[in-house]
Amino acid sequence: MTEKLRDCFDEMVVYKDLKKSNFFSALGLPSFLRDWLLKKFADDEGNLDIDELTDFIRTYLPNKEEWVRIKDRIINDNERVKLLTKISVDISIKTGEITFSLPDFGLTNKETMIDVSTWDQYRGELISGQEVWGVVELGYRPPDDTAKPKIPGKIRLTGFTNFCPYTIDLDYYKDVRNEFTTSEWIDVLLGAIDYNAGGYESEEQKLSMLTRILPFVEKRLNLIELAPKGTGKSYVFGHVSKYGLLTDGGKVTRAKMFYDTARKTPGFVTGHDFIAIDEVKLVQFGDVNEMRSIMQGYMEYGQFNIGGYEGKSDAGIIFLGNIAQDNMDEWQNMFSELPSLFQESALVDRIHGFIKGWDIPRMNDDLKLSGWALNSEYFCTILHELRNDVSYRAIVDQIIDVPDRADTRDTEAVKRIATAYLKLLFPNVRSARDINPKGFQQYCLRPAVRMRKIIKRQLGILDVEFKGKDVPSFSLKEIPYEN
Template sequence: MTDKLRICFDEMVVYKDLKKSNFFSALSLPSFMRDWLLKKFQDDEGYFNSDEVAEFVRIYIPRKDDWIAIKNRVIIENERVKFLAKVSVDIDIKTGEVSFSLPDFGLASKDTIIENSVWDSCKEALVRGRETWGLIEIGYRPPDDYDMQFSRNKAKGANRGKIKLTDFKSFCPYTIDIDYYKDARREFSTSEWIDVLLGAVDYNASGYLGDEEKKLTMLTRLLPFVEKRLNLIELAPKGTGKSYLFGRVSRFGWLSSGGVMSRAKMFYDQSKRKEGLVSGNDFITLDEVQTISFTDVNEMRAALKGYLESGIYTVGNYEGTADAGIILCGNIKKETMDSNGYSNMFEELPNVFHESALVERFHGFIKGWNIPRMNDDLKISGWALNSEYFCSIMHELREDMSYRAIVDELIEVPDAADTRDTEAVKRIATAYLKLLYPNVREPSDIHSREFKRYCLDRARKMRDTIKYQLDLLDLEYRGKDLPIFSVRDDYDTQK
C-alpha cells in the first residue's frame, strides 16, 4: 500500500520514524510542525540532515523564553526578526488601524501595528481565520516615527512605539485541493484507508494486529476534526494517547489539561471584550477532566447547556456563535472499565457534569478502553500522510454540508424519535462518512452495508452509551431507549 499512497498523494507524504527516532520528540514540536519540517528538508528517500533541521528550529521556532531576546533584537538593536508563529489580527473600528497579536508570546494588539503597504500584501492570508500560522517578520516603529495616516486617534498615549509586522507568509505553502483528496480515496479499500488515516496521525496500523475495532475506536477521536460542534465524552485508561492526539496533532484545536476553567476563558471575557476558546478553534478538549475546577459551576453549566444545544452563547449583553466541538477526556478505573459501560461512569467527573440535561447534550461516548495502551509498536515508522496536510483537509471538510444531506437521505428515522437522539446519531454518522468515505458525493456512491457498518451502527452505539448513563443519572430517563435508526428500505442495496 505504501507505493499506492506515494503515487496518489505525492508530495503530501512524508517518512515518519517515531518508533526508532526521538529527534523530534527532543525538540518538543507538535506533529503538524514536525511534518512541515519533514516536507521542507526530506529528500525522496525520506532522509534529512538533522543538524540542518535543528539549526532551522533554533532560528525560526523560538520558545516562549526567547521572547525577551527577540524584543531586544527588534526594539533595542533595531533588527528585523523572522520566525514561525500563530498570528491573530484585529481591525479597530474607530480608527481603521490594523494590528496583530502573538498569543503564544503574550504580545497584545495594543502594542502592534500592520502598516497599509504590508497589510495590502498579506491580508488574504491573514483574514482567513481568527488565528493563522505563518512565517512572520517583525520590526519596530519608534514613537518619533508615528504617522497620523495610520490612526485618527489623538488620545493620550496614542503616539508610542509599536512592534510592526513587516512580512508574512502562510504556514501552508500549498493549496488544499479537497476534490483531489476525495478522488484519491477511491483508490483504497476501506481497510486500507483506515490504515492511511492512522498513519496520518502518527500511528502504526500493523501495531493493532488486525483488530479493526481498536483501530476504529482510535479514529473516533478524529470525528470532531471533521464535523462542526460534535460534542463527545471519552473515558479511557491512562496511557492511551488522548492528550497526544487532541493536543499535538492538529493546529486547529485546543487542549486544556486540568487546572481552572472559567466562562470568560471558554466563551467570552466581558472585562476584556474578548471571545473565548470556542471562537478560535475547531474543538476544545478538556483533558484530565476530573482535575479541572470551574470558577462558578452554575455559571459554566448554564453556558455549556446553551452552547452544546445550539452553538450560541450569551454572556451579559454579548451573544456569540461558534463551531467548536467540546470533548471531555478522563481516566477510568479498571473495575468500572470492566463493566463495559454498564455502571455509572460519570460519578468521578466534576459536579458540573452530574446534571442529566447537560450530559444529554453530548452526542456520543468513546469507549477508550478499546484503545490499547501506547507502546513502540503503535508508533508510525514508514511513509504516511503529512499530518499538517491531513489536518488542513479535516478542517476544510467541516465546511462541506453535502455529507449531511446524504446522511439525511440514507437514514430512516422512526416515528416519535427524540430530536436530540436523531441529531446526535446523524451528526456522528456524518463525521464517520467524511472521515472514512470522503469520496462519497451522493447516496449511491456507498454500499448500504458499508454505510450501516461503519457509519450508522457506530453512531448508534456511541449515542446508546450516553442514553444508558442518562438512565443511571436521572429517573426521568428510565426506560427511554435509543430509537432504532436504520438505512432506508428504498435505498439501492445493489450498488
C-alpha cells in the same frame, strides 16, 4: 500499500520515524509542524538534511526563553526578525487600529501594530482564522515623545508567509479514496495521525482510535471520552491538528471558554474546530450554574449571549478524563467521579456520543509509526475543509429511516456522528447511490448508535426521567447502490 500511497498523494506523503528518539522528540513540536519541516528538508527517500534543518530551527523556531534577546535585536539593533509561529490579529472597533499578538511568546495586542500597507498585502491570509500559522517578520516603530499625544513604541508586523504554501484539492482527495479498500484506508488515516496500523490487534481497536478525530471533520460534535491513563488522548487532541485546542485542565471559566466581558475578548470556542477539555475530573468550572447554563445552550445551538455579546461558533466540545478501572462499565455510573457539572441530565443529554477509551490500547513502541504516511498538516487541513461540506449530511438525512416519535436529540446525535464517520472513511461518496448499505451500516450507523446508547444509559442512571429509554432503532431506506 506504501507504493500506492506515495503514487496517489505524491508530495503530501512524508517519512515518519517515530520509534527513534531523534531531535524532533526533544523539540516537542506538534505533528503538523514536524511534518511541515519533514516535507521541507527531507529528500525523496525520507532522508533529512540535518544541518539545514538545524539552521532553520535555530533561526525561525527559538525557545520562548529567548524572547528578551529577540526583542533586543528588534528594538535596540533595529533588526527585522523572522519567526515561525502562530499569530492572532485584532481590529479595534473604536479606532480601526490593526494589531496582533503572538500567543507563544506572550506578545499582546497592546504592544503591536500593523501598517495599512502591510495589512493590505497580507489581509486575506491573516484573517483566515482566529490564529494563523506562518513565518512572521517583525520590526519596530520607536516612540516619539515630542508628538502630541505621545506615540509609544510598538513592534510592527512587516511581513508574513503562509504556513500552508500549497493549494488543497479537496475533490482529488475525495476521488483518490476509490484507489484504496476500506481496510487500507483505515490504515492510511492512522498513519496520518502518527500511529502504526500494524501495532493494533484488530480493526475494532483501529476504529476506536479513529473515533477521536471525528470532531476534526464534523462541526459541533460533542463527545466525552473516559479512559485509562496512557492511551494518547492528549496527544491526538493537542498535537495533531492546528485547528483545535486542548485545554490543560485547571480552571475553565465562562471568560476563558466563551467571552471575557472585562477584556471584551472571545474565548476558546471562537476560531477553533474543537475544544478538548483535558483531565476533566480535576477541572474547576468556576461558577458551575453559570457554566452549565451557557454550556448547555452552546452545545445545543452553537450560540451564546454574555452581557449583550452574541457569540456563535462551530467548535465541538470534547471532555477527556481518566477514571478508575472499576468504573469503566457503561451499565454503571461512570460520571460519579466527574465534577458537579456532569451530575445533571440536561448537559449530558447534549453530549452526542461516548468514546470507550478502554477499547484503545495503551501507547507502546509498536504503535509508533516508522514509515511513509500522509503529512499531518495536509491531512488535518483536508478534515478542516470537509467540515464545510454539507452534502454528506444531506446524504445521511436521505438514507437513514427515523422511526416515529424518535427523540430529537438521539436522532441528531446519531446522524451527526454517522456523518462524521462517512466523511472520514468514505469521502468519495457523492450521492446516496454511491453508498454500500452494508458498509454504511457497519462503519457509520452502528458505531454512531453505540456511542449514543452509552450516553443514554448514563442518562438513565442520572435521571429517572430517562430510565428504561433507549436509542431508537434506525434503519436504512432502500436506495439502489450503483457499483
